[in-house]
Amino acid sequence: MDGARSGRDLLTYAVPPDLVSTMQLGDLVWVGVRKRWALAVAVRLHDDEPDFATRPIEAMVEPPLRLAPDRIETARWLARETASSLFAACAPFLPPGLAGSARETIRLADPLPTPSSLTVAQRRLVDFLRGRGETDLEAARAALGSSLASVVPKLESLGMIERSVSGGWKPPAPKPQRFVRLLTPIEVERAPRQKAVVDDLVRRSRLARSGEPPLVPLTDLLARxxxxxxxxxxxARKGVVEEVTLARPIAVVSEPSEAVPTLTPAQAAAWNAIEASLVGRDPTPFLLHGVTGSGKTEVYLRS
Structure with missing residues (x-):
């Protein structure tokens, strides 16, 4: 795993039984790092049992997010070239709106064991959960006026309470974008700046295919x-133009990318020469020569 707050490159976690059948390479999950929860990307899955104790993965990010294998490989290359962590290199492939905070909740176990004795603080927490049901850990700390630093782990070890972590990402709200549309073209000779705006909108209206005055982005109009x-x-106050605000949705791409196309013999010959030069850090420039549609762009992309 590589996590947002690990402070190291890779950490090893155990996949809990309830995730064994569903978890795959590239999944975004919640893991415990020291005393905090952090986002992490599964960059390797294996059956080798380590010779040290491991913490379990706490939960999958909801809704599920998975990085395609080719994006993980690109992130590995980016991490090597920029001396950054693998998680930081994966960040460009994660959707906007991804929140790095988790909601930790506690609840009484069912069935609830009956230990021989509990401390006052432990009993207060048990009574609190009996009355409230599943509760945010932060809310329980605030209500009881205690950090519960030792209380929660002890009750958890006794099998009396269960902890869970949830959290995920929300696609960002659409950004409002302002447009301007010409309503009534008039002569504004005495106001040269207003005339410049009207003339530009008139020119765009003449070029519009629909014949209707187009919506022109305000920032574009002001720049031109x-x-x-x-x-x-x-x-707008004179009724010459109309200002319109529309929500511009933000695209979130979470589907795996398309498979890398197979090179033609000519492409492969060119790419092999370029790749050897890149690996050997040879600064010799290359010139790709080919007719339109011969596949030069694919070689550019690989370079």
């Missing part, structure tokens, strides 16, 4: 005309 929003606002 060298004006500011105050000018557009003045035209």
């Amino acid at each position: 005309t060298g004006t500011d929003h105050a000018v557009v606002g003045a035209l």
Whole structure:
């Protein structure tokens, strides 16, 4: 595993029985690192039993996220070339809106054992959970006025309480984008900045295929005309233009990428020469010559 807060490159965790049949390479999971929960990526799965104690993976990120094998290999290369952690190198392939915080909850075990004796602090927590049911650990700490640092592990070892971690990611809300549309073209000779805006919108309307005045991004309009929003606002108050705000959805790509295409003999010959040069750190430049559609772009991408 490689995690966001591990402080090391790779850590080993045990896959719990309830995840054995579902967990795969590239899955994003929650793991315990010291006294905190951290996001981690499964970069290797094996049956070799280590000669040291391992902590179990706590939970899968919900909804599930999985990095394709080719993205993990790209991240390995990026980590080597930039001297960064593997998790940091995986970050560009993770979706926006990924939260690095987990929600830890505690609940009474079912059935609940009856130990011979409990401390006052342990009994208070048990009584609290009887009345509240499953509760955020932070909420229990606040309600009882205690860190519960030793209470929770002890009750857990006695089989009286169970802990779980949940958390995941939420796609970010669509970003609002502002547009301007021409309503009534008028002469504004005495206001050169307003005239520049109107002239630009008129020009775009003439080029529009639909014949309707197009929606023009406000930032684009201001950049092309060298004006500011105050000018557009003045035209809107005159009824010359209309300002429209639309939500622009943010694309989140979580599907595995397509398989790498097989090279043609000519592509393979070119790529083999370039790859040998890259491996040997030979600075000799290469010139790819080929007609349109011969596959030069694929060789560029691999380089």
